[in-house]
Amino acid sequence: MEALSNKLLVWVTFAYLGATVLYLCHWVIKARAFGLLGTILTWLTLAAHTASIVLRWLASYQLGFGHAPFSNLFESLVFFGWTLALLYLIIEWRTKLRQIAVFALPLAFFSLLYAMTKEPDIQPLMPALKSNWLIAHVITCFLGYAGFGVSFALAIMYLAIGGAAIPQEKRALTLDDLIYQTVVVGFILLTAGIVTGSIWANSAWGTYWTWDPKETWSLITWLVYAALLHSRFMRGWQGRRIAFFSIIGFLCVLFTYFGVNYLGGLHSYAAGQ
Amino acid sequence: MSKNKPQPPGGRIWDFFASVKLSFALLLALALTSILGTIIPQKEHPGHYQELYGQAGGRIIEALGLHDMYHAPWFLLLLALLAVNLIICSLNRLPDTLKIIRKDPREDLKRSPKAEQSFTLPGTPAENAEAAGRLLAQSIGPAQSAEREQGGLALFAQKGAWSRLGVYVVHLSVLIIFAGAMIGSILGFSGRVNINEGGQVDSIILDNGQPLALGFSLRLDKFAVSFYDGGMPSEYRSDVTFLAKDGREIMKAVLKVNDPAEYQGVDFYQSSYGQNADSLTVDVVRDGKSERVELKQDQWVPLPGGGEALLLEARQEVKMGDMYQGPAARIGYQDPEGNRLALTAFKAGAKMPARGPLKFEIADMKMVAYSGLSVKHDPGVWFIWVGCGLMVLGFLFTFYTAHRKVWIVLTPAGKGRTRWEVAGSTNKNRLGLRRLIDRLAGEAQAGQPGE
Ligand code: HEM
Numbered sequence: 001m002e003a004l005s006n007k008l009l010v011w012v013t014f015a016y017l018g019a020t021v022l023y024l025c026h027w028v029i030k031a032r033a034f035g036l037l038g039t040i041l042t043w044l045t046l047a048a049h050t051a052s053i054v055l056r057w058l059a060s061y062q063l064g065f066g067h068a069p070f071s072n073l074f075e076s077l078v079f080f081g082w083t084l085a086l087l088y089l090i091i092e093w094r095t096k097l098r099q100i101a102v103f104a105l106p107l108a109f110f111s112l113l114y115a116m117t118k119e120p121d122i123q124p125l126m127p128a129l130k131s132n133w134l135i136a137h138v139i140t141c142f143l144g145y146a147g148f149g150v151s152f153a154l155a156i157m158y159l160a161i162g163g164a165a166i167p168q169e170k171r172a173l174t175l176d177d178l179i180y181q182t183v184v185v186g187f188i189l190l191t192a193g194i195v196t197g198s199i200w201a202n203s204a205w206g207t208y209w210t211w212d213p214k215e216t217w218s219l220i221t222w223l224v225y226a227a228l229l230h231s232r233f234m235r236g237w238q239g240r241r242i243a244f245f246s247i248i249g250f251l252c253v254l255f256t257y258f259g260v261n262y263l264g265g266l267h268s269y270a271a272g273q
Numbered sequence: 274m275s276k277n278k279p280q281p282p283g284g285r286i287w288d289f290f291a292s293v294k295l296s297f298a299l300l301l302a303l304a305l306t307s308i309l310g311t312i313i314p315q316k317e318h319p320g321h322y323q324e325l326y327g328q329a330g331g332r333i334i335e336a337l338g339l340h341d342m343y344h345a346p347w348f349l350l351l352l353a354l355l356a357v358n359l360i361i362c363s364l365n366r367l368p369d370t371l372k373i374i375r376k377d378p379r380e381d382l383k384r385s386p387k388a389e390q391s392f393t394l395p396g397t398p399a400e401n402a403e404a405a406g407r408l409l410a411q412s413i414g415p416a417q418s419a420e421r422e423q424g425g426l427a428l429f430a431q432k433g434a435w436s437r438l439g440v441y442v443v444h445l446s447v448l449i450i451f452a453g454a455m456i457g458s459i460l461g462f463s464g465r466v467n468i469n470e471g472g473q474v475d476s477i478i479l480d481n482g483q484p485l486a487l488g489f490s491l492r493l494d495k496f497a498v499s500f501y502d503g504g505m506p507s508e509y510r511s512d513v514t515f516l517a518k519d520g521r522e523i524m525k526a527v528l529k530v531n532d533p534a535e536y537q538g539v540d541f542y543q544s545s546y547g548q549n550a551d552s553l554t555v556d557v558v559r560d561g562k563s564e565r566v567e568l569k570q571d572q573w574v575p576l577p578g579g580g581e582a583l584l585l586e587a588r589q590e591v592k593m594g595d596m597y598q599g600p601a602a603r604i605g606y607q608d609p610e611g612n613r614l615a616l617t618a619f620k621a622g623a624k625m626p627a628r629g630p631l632k633f634e635i636a637d638m639k640m641v642a643y644s645g646l647s648v649k650h651d652p653g654v655w656f657i658w659v660g661c662g663l664m665v666l667g668f669l670f671t672f673y674t675a676h677r678k679v680w681i682v683l684t685p686a687g688k689g690r691t692r693w694e695v696a697g698s699t700n701k702n703r704l705g706l707r708r709l710i711d712r713l714a715g716e717a718q719a720g721q722p723g724e
Pocket residue numbers: 226229230232233290291292293294296355356358359362363440443444447668671
């Protein structure tokens with residue numbers, strides 16, 4: 001079951017790349033069929049991706065120490081890719097803007113590709129990780145990261161299509177609004193992620209906040225996005241500036257996720273074996 | 274919005290603290306400075322910084338408090354400024370916000386914002402008004418209407434005025450979290466205690482090294498580690514009993530990682546474990562004569578030949594270079610005159626120089642499991658959880674509800690037709706409002722709204 005899950009994942013990884021190519025053809029050649037194929041392939045891939053995660057979950061029970069598949073770097077990368085694809089599809093469904101896929105789906109692809117370089121063995125949980133708060137923590141954080149990731153993709157797209165200082169035409173206005181909306185989704189979920197993480201830390205160690213590097217970086221990320229949300233209330237802060245801001249924010253996310261492993265601390269178990 | 278407000282006393286300072294620019298700067302300043310504490314190791318020994326960054330570097334770190342920067346005065350000052358910023362900004366805006374919320378809809382009814390959709394339908398304005406009112410009622414709320422000149426009619430409806438308070442809920446939640454953190458750091462304490470299996474403690478060691486009497490006792494009845502098949506530990510478990518001062522058993526509890534126990538506002542967390550010496554059998558060598566005694570950790574034992582001894586600490590395996598390898602212990606000795614000193618004991622035959630009036634040689638060591646517990650008291654923690662909950666609810670309130678206003682102005686367009694002009698305003702999500710207006714217009718033109 002574990003082997004099947006891993007094999008499925010290889011297909012899923014490259015299917016996201018394939019879907020990106022279809023969407024790119026759709027954009028460049030302007031043939032509707034490509035877009036439709038891209039959408040269908042992405043939904044099917046997400047379904048297979050979901051199946052792979054569920055299989056891994058079941059496999060851990062077969063091994064006798066069942067736990068949700070959110071416990072190490074490999075599993076979190078796989079889940080991150082899943083949340084990115086899901087959020088993209090929701091936005092496509094709401095806005096019908098298929099071009100976004102060209103920027104958003106590669107993130108899912110790279111997340112999974114990076115996962116491939118990690119040890120995929122299912123490991124039992126160390127005592128501190130056995131908590132439902134941990135599951136809530138990981139799910140909310142990664143959904144939040146996906147919000148920021150898609151916002152980043154939108155920001156790149158905004159800059160790629162001209163990057164007006166103040167958005168004027170319809171597509172730029174929509175992108176500007178979506179950059180903000182996805183940051184909002186990310187911000188709410190990151191907040192929930194930090195809160196559930198604090199509750200977990202409090203039940204495991206008796207302190208809800210210890211300023212360990214990963215915690216601190218999640219707070220830094222949170223502060224940057226809080227500043228972004230407030231920049232809206234200062235004149236002239238839209239369009240290109242918000243796009244740049246969203247890109248900086250996502251760099252903070254990436255550092256919180258990967259960079260911190262080089263700094264040590266409580267979360268170093270997530271550094272991957 | 275607040276430009277034509279009467280200026281409160283101290284206008285310029287007030288304005289400075291009421292500005293979003295300041296909060297923007299403070300949020301980014303906090304983010305940037307926080308990075309330092311993740312690069313510079315925190316709360317290390319002062320000498321360590323000199324090693325890492327040289328003498329000058331170490332001194333700068335010390336002076337700026339970067340060795341414990343999240344508690345450094347300047348960092349706390351930034352947080353305090355943010356709190357002041359938040360309070361003043363909210364106080365500054367709240368009256369305007371309340372005015373908007375309480376505004377009489379009849380005032381809005383007089384306005385005619387720029388239409389986003391306009392079209393004509395058959396019938397007089399009065400005949401169209403019923404459909405318009407029904408459309409508004411369905412999608413926004415009950416409509417007010419008023420006559421306009423030349424037989425025209427205006428309808429107005431709004432919803433979600435309360436959503437303007439969402440931001441205040443969020444900002445209040447930040448203050449509540451700050452309050453919780455302050456209460457915790459002023460009134461709370463944090464420490465740790467090791468208890469031997471079967472043993473009992475009535476005090477703990479605080480983080481600053483001082484002992485603190487608990488006012489009750491805690492006994493470790495049993496400690497157990499369970500393992501996965503592969504040999505990885507899966508659970509640490511301490512079965513404990515809380516006892517009153519007079520020794521009465523009050524409560525039993527099981528402590529596991531992620532599953533603490535609380536008694537009288539003090540929380541106990543499973544945090545470490547290990548082996549401690551329960552008793553130590555030693556040969557007391559004095560004037561060439563040797564006699565066997567068993568020493569205990571918590572009681573003085575009289576020695577043959579005078580004096581008393583107490584076991585302070587014992588280790589099964591100690592390595593001291595090439596000099597010695599094996600068990601070692603520290604023993605407190607009190608001579609008949611009452612003078613106390615601490616002596617180190619090794620196993621017989623060790624080539625360690627003996628000091629003092631007598632020598633202890635280890636004959637046997639009985640080990641016992643101990644459980645290490647973190648002990649916390651944090652009366653602020655509920656403020657934190659309430660603040661966090663309020664923050665998330667406040668976000669949903671702020672971001673996913675909006676104060677929407679919609680106008681439909683009906684004017685005679687000749688030939689028995691009426692011109693519809695649909696306009697709207699909102700404080701959030703303009704695209705959403707535009708979609709709503711497009712839908713309203715579509716339904717009106719389809720003739721049969723809502724069916
Ligand atoms: C960590 C602290 C803070 C958090 C989490 C926070 C959060 C928020 C959020 C979520 C919004 C709504 C943004 C939007 O609608 O796009 C907001 C708006 C706002 N915040 Fe803050 N804020 C914080 C600090 C501050 C401070 C210090 C000020 C002081 C000036 C401030 C002033 C404002 C203002 C004026 C608005 C706009 C309100 C409106 O919609 O009219 N915030 N804040």
